[in-house]
Amino acid sequence: MSSAYLLVSHGSRDRRPEVAMHQLAKLVCNKLPNNYNPSSSEHLVGIAALEMSPQPLHEQIQQFAKSAFGGHKPSQNENRLKIVPLFLLPGVHVMTDIPAEVVLAQQAIGQDIMIELQPHLGSHLNLEKLLAKQISTIKAEAWILLAHGSRRPGSKETVEAMAANLSAVAAYWAGPPSLESRVKELVAAGYSEIAILPYFLFAGGITDAIAASIEELKLQFSAVNFQLAEPLGASAELAELIWDLTDR
Incomplete structure (x- = not known):
């Protein structure tokens, strides 16, 4: 065979x-x-x-x-x-x-x-270990796991569980809660070092747009240090x- x-x-x-x-x-x-x-x-x-x-x-x-x-x-x-x-x-x-x-x-x-x-x-259980490896290379007080999002009911549960295991909060590029809303919550809670982990396979148009949105957030929250991790690759x-x- x-x-x-x-x-x-x-x-x-x-x-x-x-x-x-x-x-x-x-x-x-x-x-x-x-x-x-x-x-x-x-x-x-x-x-x-x-x-x-x-x-x-x-x-x-x-x-x-x-x-x-x-x-x-x-x-x-x-x-x-x-x-x-x-x-x-x-x-x-x-x-x-x-x-x-x-x-x-x-x-x-x-x-x-x-x-x-x-x-x-x-669905692979060890995917979380790859993300944890990326997180370990960047020092931050708070992490946001930013996924694309899906219109299918129940699909967010995977991201929420992954974020919780990584001691992060979840946000979505194509749906609520958005990256900006999560940043506002973390800033209001007193965090000044925030890192974003894109839950995407590869660099591309969306990761470029994420980087651009973070530049805008830097202007909006000038006292906060933002860091953007790489996608899986x-x-x-x-x-x-x-x-x-x-x-x-």
Whole structure:
């Protein structure tokens, strides 16, 4: 039995997340067992985007399946394509959109290749350790964990729990409570050193906008020292979590 792995991100008009996804795919490729042929292993880990792509996701899945397994007809269920959603929140994309695209892809491919949808990245328990590692490098009196937010009911619970475990408060870029409202609360409580941890995978348009908003907050609260941590980024540690999810 052969397995291939497709890392699915949201997609962006900004080039930086795509570059980071390619880097991450290479790091995950390094996790392949030694019995994989090195010359072909790079074709067994690919990337795809749910949005901002010329092709819909189900067509990207089909195309990757062909490149990973070739045109030969294996015995039924011999080849497996594992889809790993690189999303941090269990929002509409993770719970509805991606599963629907996987169904379409499976219908088109047939039973020669079995597509298995793995848990999303944000579900991994050790993700919190990566965030704690980032927090440990910056000295601050108070931390804000800033996530994107989701319109799906219950998706905030993950962020709230993560923030509580990190001794931080949660804020959302696309919904309440906002970054500014959280800053006002912390300033009113007497904090003068506030750090913001973006709960995002990679640098891009949103993290640029977050940095710009923090510059505005510095003008509004001149007595407060603000610090902005980096998003998760492509790293060997993150690749390890992704590889672990493929065994679920």
